[in-house]
Amino acid sequence: MTTDLPAWFSAEEAAGLPDFWRVYEAHYEALNESALRAMRAEPRLAALLATIAPDQLKAEQRAGRERMRRLIKGDWSDYQNNLRVQGAVYARMGISFETWYRLVRIAARDILPLLVSAHANEPARLTAALLGMQAFFDWAMAMLGEVYLSTKEAAIRASEQDLATTLNSIGDGVIATDLDGRVARMNPVAERLTGWELTEAKGKPLEEVFHIVNARTRSRVESPAARVLREGIVVGLANHTALVAKDGTERPIADSGAPIRDEHGTMRGVVLVFRDQTEQYAAEAALRRSENRFRRLSEAGLLGVIETDASSGLVEANDAFLAMVGHRREDLIGGKLGGQELTPPEWASQDEAAREELASSGVAHLYEKEYLRKDGGRVPVLLGAAMLDAQRSIAFVLDISRQKQLEGFRIRSLQLETENRRIQEANRLKSEFLANMSHELRTPLNAIIGFAELLHDGQVQPETPQFKEFLGDILASGRHLLQLINDVLDLAKVEAGRVEFHPEAVELRKLVGEVVAILRTIAASKRIRVAIDISPELPMVHVDASRLKQVLYNYLSNALKFTGEEGRVAVRARPEGASFFRVEVEDTGIGISDADAGKLFSEFQQLDAGAAKKHEGTGLGLALTKRLAEAQGGAVGVTSAPGKGSTFFVMLPRSATQAEPMPAPRRLPGAPGAPSILVIEDNPRDQAVIVRALTSAGYSVETASSGAQAIARSEERAFDAITLDLLLPDANGLEVLRSIRAGALNHAVPVIVITVVTERGAAAGVAVHDVLAKPLEESAMLKSLERAGVRSERSGHVLVVDDDHGSSKLMAATLARLGYRSVPVPRGAEGLRLSAEAPPMAVILDLLMPEMDGFEFLERFRQLPRCRSVPVIVWTVKDLTMEDHRRLRSTVQGVLQKGQDAGAAVLEALRSFLPAVQEQ
């Protein structure tokens, strides 16, 4: 409230005032009486008057008079003070003092002078004027007051409304009480939670409506309002407080109570805010449980758990992990030793890949690696990681040493099983052979002894023609038996490496002629023409004559046997390169299929046991021929097609060298469609290295350990590439190469020379694709092959037949990790369809599938073209019975149990079955 009041009157006006007031005083009593009368006549004023007690009125009048006196004396201070006091009252009503003062001043300034002049002339009018002025004042005040009040009321109502709306919108329950702790206000949430409606609750003590208990002890909890009212502070509830609603429902709640204070700071009541904690509690409990779970896991020592921060490295490691790596926590935490230091370098790329996966997808899927232990050892682990937030990741580490061990055992046992099967098969064949041989040997003996007995006992008379006939039978059988015995002994000798060769100068024309002569009668009886064609460049060779004759005899007699009447047989001899010569026997007989051709030269397999018997052969001839030729550093082979006749050939050094028995050539087929490489290398170790590198990369490989073998192989089929050692025991590598190039099938084949360094220059001038030095760097050879355009796709593909999506995915990922492409199919039918179009490189097969189970799939799969020898590995959860094993044994290459056999076992199994088991 301001203290400088503007002057009411100007100096002139002020001069006239004392007179006015003297008059006013003189008439004061009368004025008052009439004023009162007039007020009583006006209803509103009368009401006002009624509120004032008569002595108070009198006192007011006396005070007024006193004021008058002072005013007359010229002392305005009192009046102005009064104005101030009055103004303060009006100010509390919201009417500013300025407003009121101005109003009054207007009245005083403008109206009063009128009054003064009026009084001077007409005293009665003065009274009326005064009254009017008073009335005006009061009315104005009342008006203002009313306006103020209604505005205030409106404002109050509006703010009440706002408050109500706000309260109703609050998600928490709100209860306001008065100073006695009785409910004054509730919002809908409070109504819901307490079960009381405001209308019923209003005025009731808070405790009745807001019934809270300790959830554990069930004892009543003091209402917070009581405390607030007592102490005037903000109060919160303890944990485990539950609100019991009107219907008895209990809910855990959290709340707080606070005093409601007015603008003077006086407490007017308590406001209570509370919320239903049920969900919160449940969430917290769940969180605690899961934290607990995690902690139990982490503490149970089953799993290593480590946390890594992007900037500070390893920040946490549990005891299990520490035990795994043998380090102490202090050594690891704080970035002193991190994941990188603990990991052997060969796993670095796996770690890198995992880090990338983590960064891009937030999760690094399980992968295997090893950690370096403090004691220098290694621990194989399975690792998976996930990002916790932008900086931190958490990884789970499972020690799989035991699994690895088991895998090792399983792989070993698989290998042993395979080995065992091979041995058993070989044994079986040997037994079969022995049985055959036994029969073969006894049969002629039967005739010999039998007929001899007859003749001896005089059953047949000497003079009879039968006598001579029987003698002839004895002779023939004896001879046949002799031949058999010789063959068997020869074979045994060759196998034992005990054959001695006796090379001598041989005139080929003569030798061939002799052999042909022996068989002349047979040829004549079937009217088969035998033509001899010896190249003029080849009159003499230096070989073991009788062995050569043996071979020729074998070939020629076969040719005659298998050629029909009026057929033609040709015997040819010509040089082969500078060092060799070859002899061929070509016939127009029934021919031999590719499949059978592979078996021809094997001693324990006969094309058709029956056919051999039919033609009274020993079944050993070709096997012996092969052994004999190879033992002399030569080679044998055959080209034929069913119905088109056959050409058997033997190649031998022109000048016999007493060589070590040479390793036999091998054939290792790769995936169908894989490119084929001929590896010419006599050193067994070197050969093994090259072969292994090529077969691992998916190529199909055939080996040759000598020039002769190499040339023989090169005539049988076209290769996609050749690796050539320059130093061969029987010939110069380049010479061999020339011979190979001279042939139709391989004249443009890319050749990679692999040789010891000093020989490198020797390849100059000859068209080879590349020259590599020994010891061989595998990658160099593989790259060289790729450059030559001889690429092996490490697939085709592996067909994964499994209806379980999870297993399928796991298998595909495992295969992909090591470079195999996989094609997953959920049903056998689809697998068959795809395989019919493109045979897979291998199949991983589940047994338990709907519609078509693994057994049925297998049966049908094996009937598809080119799928007969595709390696199949069964990977199943099924506990296999003996019957199952029997069914599978002959058609699948391996059986692995899901769950027991991790991916690595499967891969090892695949590695040993790709390329196919058959080595020929």
Place this chain on the structure above:
Amino acid sequence: MSGERILVVDDNGANLKLVAFVLGAAGFEVRTAKSADEARAAIAEWSPLLVLMDVQLPGTDGLTLTRELKADPRTRKLLIVAFTAYAMRGDEQKALEAGCDGYLTKPIDTRTFGGRVAAFLAEHE
């Protein structure tokens, strides 16, 4: 020994000759066959009492033919004796399992052969 019919099946000519001679001298009526096919034909046409069958024959072997004959109601009553030079453990068992009524090994003893065959026939009358 009164002309019972015996069929001898063996792919070895000398053997056939020998056995045929010995049995013939012993009073049997003998025919020979060199293969399973020939044997079937002879059996169908000639109805022998006994078949002496070498187990190793070209094409269908002797034991398979034995099973075949024993399974066929028309020929089940045929007496079949396996005649083999195998003499390995298990051979006799295999022959008997295939349905052979008897088992003989080569080489034969020409002196006693006829008698043994007769005794066998007597046992299986």
